[in-house]
Amino acid sequence: MKNYADLWIGYNKRQQGGDCNRLKKIYINGSSGSDRITENAVHELKNGLKSMLDIDPEMVYGQIGAPIAATCGKEILDSEEYCISLLDDGVSIDAKSGSGVLYAVFDILRNVSCERDINEVYASGKTVRPSNPLRMLNHWDNMDGSIERGYSGESFFYIDNEIVIDDRTKDYARLIASIGINAVVINNVNVKQAASYMITDRYFDKLAELGEIFAGYGIKLFLSLNYASTIEIGGLDSADPLDEKVIAWWKDKMAEVFKKIPTLGGFLVKADSEGRPGPFTYGRTQADGANMLADIVKDYGGIIIWRCFVYNCKQDWRDRKTDRARAGYDNFMPMDGDYHDNVILQIKNGPMDFQIREPVSPLLGGLKKTNQMLEVQIAQEYTGHQIDVCFLIPEFKEILGFKTYCSEKDDTVGDIINGKTLGSRYSGIAAVTNTGNDFNWTGNYLAGANLFGFGRLSFDTELSSEQIAEEFVRMTISQDIDVVKTIVGILLPSREIYERYTSPLGIGWMVQPATHYGCSVDGYEYDRWGTYHRADHLGIGVDRTDKGTGYALLYNEPNASIYNSPEKCPDELVLFFHHLPYTHKLHSGKTVIQHIYDTHFEGYEEAKGLAAKWDTLKGKVDDEIFENVRERFDRQLVNAREWCDQVNSYFFRKSGIPDEKGREIY
């Protein structure tokens, strides 16, 4: 690497993967080369090929308008679609717009970067349309420069309540465009203080400039919106979505905003959640709130992305009837069909909050007449703070592949969010992102694999975790086959290892309150957040069956029956759905308590194994990368040991049941 902070757009010297002569002439059909995205794409291509292969390609611009893909003969209809094919004297890119050209360019650069033979890769042509319409990153950056749940420094968008535009801004646009991201929300969903003034003159100029930079890479700028803007900056005494004064204020405001920030894609809204204001305050539904805003921004081509993370965060831990897991479903399902066309409901992957293991939200597959986006988190809030290695792509694959039984027998979450199942025009996937102003963007260098992987997966849901991991390593660290194997071997099992040394069997939440790093078995047990394990002397788990909170029945069949039964429920989720005695036998043949002991002892040992693997790379990878990750592993092992010993001690002290294998418990 020239610079280890360049990640996968570093373009350092590569070996030729076969004959590269064709790359000396690149035909672009469908673009004159004069639009800004194509200009940026061609600049990227020339720069990349020069650096990697010392090739300075001749560019030939051909047919304008929707081209016919040279190889497959199909017309290219989608603006983000592209086709790459081989000509006798060069490589042809067919696309309908600059975005298509851009993604084609990054396709070529990626294959060159991975030292693949382009003559093989593109032998029979390659036509690509992104899997999901919206592929989005959500920044939880505050305007004071802090990042909520940020583990890689401060914000690079804000310093002291001012918007910063510098070299890094464009680098960031390149970085995320290269993996297929086409939308970014640049401020925290918890819109506080200065951020409420994003939609005022105070920030319009900078936002317009930022929007233009992003637009040059096919990325739409979105803002998180303060639902109570009418009160906080508008001087009104209400934020009631049916109040004429409120509607009038928003009409004027949105006219102003879209005029001042012409590239704006729309807004993300967290309302009625964790202390944020919302329509519930006025006895209105979530649909009332979302539709009011959506109708107004529609004239400007804007969309409203409305988060479903609405629950009672002041629950009484004594109350076993209220179930936070039900909240999203109970709050949003009744209005299915009422949300207007340019509203998207953004649904967290699970019903709780980004735990290491949760069932898929029953809204995904429950909602049948509503635009939906899946929200995942690559910021490792509950999964190791970018200290512990936790490659999340296998989890995202599981989620996307989950069968919802929504319409056809095999309809998956992936089918819903890509628009197939419901015929949605607006849908997609968003990740709460993991970047900051750390030199290498993500703190732990290996956390970069989650950013890379999220982008790649959102663009092409069919990619495997292994393919993604391998590409990440090849593009950022090394082409050496042993190095690649070693690092892929660290990444792939890391999520299950993290799960093993932390919270067992889908129960979640045994974390330090506030920070969410490190073990505290009872940390949330007697608190107001609706996050309980209900462990006593005899057993553990939350009864979410028909005899308990009924949550299991919110799923389509056969999921409902599977989850409702302790015998059928998959082991990894069994304590999420059932309160079971420690002596209950799992499918694995182990008792619950022995499973707890075994997975914790083994998980800690496995974490040590990951660190030992990394140690073998000393001298084989860039020293800065080696030391960066090595230092994190030291901390991960301290963390893993605490989890292991605390969880085992807690349950041994509580159950009084000894470990069958007689290992040391405190």
Added chain:
Amino acid sequence: MKNYADLWIGYNKRQQGGDCNRLKKIYINGSSGSDRITENAVHELKNGLKSMLDIDPEMVYGQIGAPIAATCGKEILDSEEYCISLLDDGVSIDAKSGSGVLYAVFDILRNVSCERDINEVYASGKTVRPSNPLRMLNHWDNMDGSIERGYSGESFFYIDNEIVIDDRTKDYARLIASIGINAVVINNVNVKQAASYMITDRYFDKLAELGEIFAGYGIKLFLSLNYASTIEIGGLDSADPLDEKVIAWWKDKMAEVFKKIPTLGGFLVKADSEGRPGPFTYGRTQADGANMLADIVKDYGGIIIWRCFVYNCKQDWRDRKTDRARAGYDNFMPMDGDYHDNVILQIKNGPMDFQIREPVSPLLGGLKKTNQMLEVQIAQEYTGHQIDVCFLIPEFKEILGFKTYCSEKDDTVGDIINGKTLGSRYSGIAAVTNTGNDFNWTGNYLAGANLFGFGRLSFDTELSSEQIAEEFVRMTISQDIDVVKTIVGILLPSREIYERYTSPLGIGWMVQPATHYGCSVDGYEYDRWGTYHRADHLGIGVDRTDKGTGYALLYNEPNASIYNSPEKCPDELVLFFHHLPYTHKLHSGKTVIQHIYDTHFEGYEEAKGLAAKWDTLKGKVDDEIFENVRERFDRQLVNAREWCDQVNSYFFRKSGIPDEKGREIY
């Protein structure tokens, strides 16, 4: 009250407690009236008598030098001693210095304020010498304005790293002088950032001014010292107390400091504790560090108060041999006799850290050749944050009355710190104080009783908790006998009630980490602070006997044998010293588990009872005071309920033993 923030120096209108004519003429013997303290005292007296009784006394200054007390005929020798006697045409104050006059004046004002008949009170004369040489308040104020463990606003000494001197400064001096305080440390023992520069030109002028104001009320100014000043502000590379360069630097520095702040009394030092630097870093003893500084400040009449709060704050919770309770003793006892004459060891009342119930530190009574000060805390760090009512004077009385068996059979902690047992010249009592810039100084108005009470008790150890509580109410709230009875009835049992609904049987530490407010039974159980309850399915408590950590044996006999035996150990401390089964029978006849259930249910009910008592005062006390305390009670009851239910649920879930009385446990 004219102003409810005036506390006990408000001097509003009082009924005459008998014939007040004698107060029209006040003789002062021993002072010409021209020293600043006497001037301030006389001003206070005139102002107070005018406001309370509309009397404008004539002042007559008599015999200068050490007078003979008119009534008892004894010569007054101590500068803080005074005698008040009745003459035919007036009242006589005999004192050797302005301080004596000052305390006499406040004695008279207090009796008038309580509407006592001065003809009775002083009928046979009253000669008073304060119980303790040093009666000190320790402010944990940081120079940025925050207060560590402060629950009544920000600092009134600092704003934005500057020292503030305003009306409140003098009011504060009056307020604490009136209760007998004669020394104040104005900055946090954790000396950080700007506070390290207290001993430089940056702050000398203001400190000199502040010192003068305090001196006018008989109060010595002390500073907390950064032990690593040689490094942090001196530019040296060491703080080794035996290093000649270090010693030379301190000599120059102290010459400068005492020249610039002539009223300075000396320094308080927290070294080698919780991350603070100290002599251990250089392989030296605590005595080496303290003596080095003491030798240098001796020339200026200065003293070094050295805190004994030294322990390993990075303990492994798995380790059952290391015992934080032992740390103070183990670190300081070996050098008993080595500490120089102007060193005082400041010892927290218990071996841990201001829990609601701890045994008395074994250093008190262990050290036999060392000056000692007792450190208590009126800031309610672990005792309700000045939200929950917790009148601490009964606790302080227990501590002062604790028999150490140090020399004679009945030598108490009080005897050690007043200098009697060891013949100490420097000794006394310090409280970590509870004031801030809240309008009423202490947040909860009733927390003012702890400030008042600490001062009164440090001045006169013989006062009862009831006397102190009654004086506080009469001087600040009301003379109405029912009101007085009601509030005294709230204050007196409040500490035991707090104990009952929080942590049982001396175990402590079941608090929310970091904040120390609210229940978290396992909050410190798996952490590094050496603060564990070791509860498992069968029992609870820490074995500190000869079979455990041996801590119990650090006491003089018969205390050691009593604490070492689960049968002899007092119930309220039994889990501090012993790990016992839940089924162990206490002296009360109850099992440990039933004691836990009973005290928690009862403690919460009793807290409700306190609130109900307060509610009867509506309309009978100042509205502002009523609402201030009422609002705190609301919060106290939420807190008490959480403690009750969480502790009971925790132990029921862990032990599986039901409550005999079948009350609801979750």
